[in-house]
Amino acid sequence: MITPNTLLTIALAPLVGAVIVGFFGGRLGRAASHWIAILGVALSCALSIKVLYALVAGGADPYNANVYTFYEVGNFSAHVGFMIDSLTAMMMVVVTFVSLLVHVYTIGYMRDDPGYTRFFAYISFFTFSMLMLVMSNNFMQLFFGWEAVGLASYLLIGFWFPRPSAAFANLKAFLVNRVGDFGFLIGIAAVFYWCGSLDYAEVFANTHLIDGKSFEPWAGASWSIPTFIGIWLFIGAMGKSAQVPLHVWLPDSMEGPTPISALIHAATMVTAGIFMVARMSPIYELSETALAFVLFIGATTAFFTGLIGIVQNDIKRVVAYSTLSQLGYMTVALGVSAYSAAIFHLMTHAFFKALLFLGAGSVIIGMHHQQDMRRMGGLRKYMPITHITMWIGTLALVGTPFFSGYFSKDSIILAAQAAAGQGGWVQMYAYWAVLLGVFVTSVYSFRLLYLTFFGPERFREVHEAHAGHDVHEGHDTHAHEPHESPAVVTMPLVLLAIASLGIGFFTVGPMLFGDFFAGAIRVLPEHDTLAAVAQAIWHDEHGWVSAAVGFGLHFIASPVFWLAFAGFALTTYIYLFNPSLADRIRSAAAWPVRVLENKYGFDDLWIKGLAGGSVRLGQRLWKHLDAGLIDGVIVNGSVALVDRVAGIIRVAQTGRLYHYAFVMIVGLIALLGGLIVAIR
Numbered sequence: 001m002i003t004p005n006t007l008l009t010i011a012l013a014p015l016v017g018a019v020i021v022g023f024f025g026g027r028l029g030r031a032a033s034h035w036i037a038i039l040g041v042a043l044s045c046a047l048s049i050k051v052l053y054a055l056v057a058g059g060a061d062p063y064n065a066n067v068y069t070f071y072e073v074g075n076f077s078a079h080v081g082f083m084i085d086s087l088t089a090m091m092m093v094v095v096t097f098v099s100l101l102v103h104v105y106t107i108g109y110m111r112d113d114p115g116y117t118r119f120f121a122y123i124s125f126f127t128f129s130m131l132m133l134v135m136s137n138n139f140m141q142l143f144f145g146w147e148a149v150g151l152a153s154y155l156l157i158g159f160w161f162p163r164p165s166a167a168f169a170n171l172k173a174f175l176v177n178r179v180g181d182f183g184f185l186i187g188i189a190a191v192f193y194w195c196g197s198l199d200y201a202e203v204f205a206n207t208h209l210i211d212g213k214s215f216e217p218w219a220g221a222s223w224s225i226p227t228f229i230g231i232w233l234f235i236g237a238m239g240k241s242a243q244v245p246l247h248v249w250l251p252d253s254m255e256g257p258t259p260i261s262a263l264i265h266a267a268t269m270v271t272a273g274i275f276m277v278a279r280m281s282p283i284y285e286l287s288e289t290a291l292a293f294v295l296f297i298g299a300t301t302a303f304f305t306g307l308i309g310i311v312q313n314d315i316k317r318v319v320a321y322s323t324l325s326q327l328g329y330m331t332v333a334l335g336v337s338a339y340s341a342a343i344f345h346l347m348t349h350a351f352f353k354a355l356l357f358l359g360a361g362s363v364i365i366g367m368h369h370q371q372d373m374r375r376m377g378g379l380r381k382y383m384p385i386t387h388i389t390m391w392i393g394t395l396a397l398v399g400t401p402f403f404s405g406y407f408s409k410d411s412i413i414l415a416a417q418a419a420a421g422q423g424g425w426v427q428m429y430a431y432w433a434v435l436l437g438v439f440v441t442s443v444y445s446f447r448l449l450y451l452t453f454f455g456p457e458r459f460r461e462v463h464e465a466h467a468g469h470d471v472h473e474g475h476d477t478h479a480h481e482p483h484e485s486p487a488v489v490t491m492p493l494v495l496l497a498i499a500s501l502g503i504g505f506f507t508v509g510p511m512l513f514g515d516f517f518a519g520a521i522r523v524l525p526e527h528d529t530l531a532a533v534a535q536a537i538w539h540d541e542h543g544w545v546s547a548a549v550g551f552g553l554h555f556i557a558s559p560v561f562w563l564a565f566a567g568f569a570l571t572t573y574i575y576l577f578n579p580s581l582a583d584r585i586r587s588a589a590a591w592p593v594r595v596l597e598n599k600y601g602f603d604d605l606w607i608k609g610l611a612g613g614s615v616r617l618g619q620r621l622w623k624h625l626d627a628g629l630i631d632g633v634i635v636n637g638s639v640a641l642v643d644r645v646a647g648i649i650r651v652a653q654t655g656r657l658y659h660y661a662f663v664m665i666v667g668l669i670a671l672l673g674g675l676i677v678a679i680r
Helices: 006-028 030-056 086-109 117-137 140-157 164-195 200-204 225-240 249-255 259-267 269-279 288-310 315-335 340-367 384-397 402-421 426-455 457-466 487-513 527-537 544-557 559-577 580-588 589-599 600-651 657-679
Strands: 063-073 076-084
Touching: 006 030, 006 063, 006 076, 006 086, 006 117, 030 086, 030 117, 030 315, 063 259, 076 086, 076 117, 076 559, 086 117, 086 269, 086 340, 086 487, 117 140, 117 259, 117 269, 140 164, 140 225, 140 249, 140 259, 140 269, 140 580, 164 200, 164 249, 164 600, 200 269, 200 487, 225 288, 249 259, 249 315, 259 269, 259 315, 259 340, 269 315, 269 340, 288 315, 288 426, 315 340, 315 402, 315 426, 340 384, 340 402, 340 527, 340 544, 384 402, 384 426, 384 487, 384 559, 402 426, 402 487, 402 527, 402 544, 426 559, 426 657, 487 527, 487 544, 527 544, 527 580, 559 580, 580 589, 589 600
Parallel strands: none
Antiparallel strands: 063 076
16 A cells, blocks of 8 residues: 555655755765765665555555645645656656666765765755656646756756856756746646646546637637647656757756766656656647647657767767657657657666666776777776676667667657558658667667777877876876776666666566556557557567567567668778778768757857847847936936036026016016916
């Protein structure tokens, strides 16, 4: 049975750890601080697993109740409450498990950092915020968690705030997310206006109030209410889940320490938008237009941001653009109503992408905080554990048969194919985007492996030329031999590698083709693309193991595997057998490479265009409106007018009695003259 005390403990244990470490970490010391933070998250993780087990295997009913009332005004009220079903419980386990491993990893990664205890306070606070978001049973609490994870992200991206690049990156993330959050607020306000409640259960039970309904924003215009709500809510998801064009903040967020890249920007925060849309499936199912909008944005993100990863040389930025692309895959699944596939890929991606980020961090430690892959090479003999675990993460990412990413990624592509078979140009565009994205993913993923772990030891050339003089991320890169990271760093890598290997095989049946999400996700029969996928590849007449094996063997007839293999073969030939070919291709394709390095101009659009344009507009308004009209005409002009009038009047103020008597007589005559004229 699920109790309120259990749920409160899950949510508040990381917050308690964050408060204690944040306020008293300096007195407690490093060891005590990290143990307090780790124990708080470990308690949440253990209880989250218990809740998930109770729902899946223990026969417990889903929980939905309020635990605290903020206010009651007439028929309206605001609460803190929890809605715990299979969707929420799975997210709770993913958030707390990955957070726990990141906490442990941080002991090794941040051991020499002066902000050690502050970092643990921040990541514990983030964990609390994310739990409040996924456990909420109403839109108000959802928005609280939404903004709290944004605050935590701001603090963590700018953790090394003395560095201008870090300060710029966290400000960029903060402002871009505000754009999305503005849309999110409009969507929530629309839900409240037309449904009369912010409680999930009430809103989902009353979707008939908006189904097929429209409104007129102005005379002659008719807008669908579900479409209006769905698009504005998704704009919020576009900011948080870094969808084009609100994606520009995520690559720059790599300025923060590597542990937060794994926790926030791979496994949890960026998936908040995916979770939110899946939770709102009863609303999205009412609007074909909103689903098409989601699908188009997701497809564009999946393919075009993946291309940028091919030209990146910073090891963390390659993984960052991979995250953008995989978030696009999840969004495509949402757009074709395969919400279960989106959440399934969210879960598998959390493990193998956290593994890749933490593996990249291990490489950075071993390379004495060097991040440029062109200055690496040959590291496999120095860092065997990191090398092997990153191979496992990469194979999962590219969709190697029987690895976790294969089951989730292939399901999304098959669902997109099913939608393309009965949809329009948007569905066809999405299918080809995710299909070709498989080749792109394979190219940048194996390029990262080969540049980092294979080939000549290029770091020796760098050390001979720049030993003791190169500084990166505030750390000296002296000419030391690369080395394997300590056990406190490699242990989380091994655990995540195990999950990346097997979790897809063991969960694909119930999560995609079973009733795991029954009651949590709503799909109309005419939108059920996963039913078509199940009919094609999922045959469980002889049990789920046989069906999962059959799904795994499906790769032989699938273009997905052969595209991934083509990317692998091409990249292997170039970087292992003919390295000079990479430079020749780069020179021959100079213009496309320049476009990709410039990230399609989106940074220029946002920074120089919108932000810069706003600054220039503000300067002109200040110069002409504030300084010219308000200060120059209204303020200074009125002063000048009063001064001029006073100067004229001052001439008459002589101080002589006969002058004043003369003026009084003239005034009296004028008064009498006016009176006589009026009488006549």
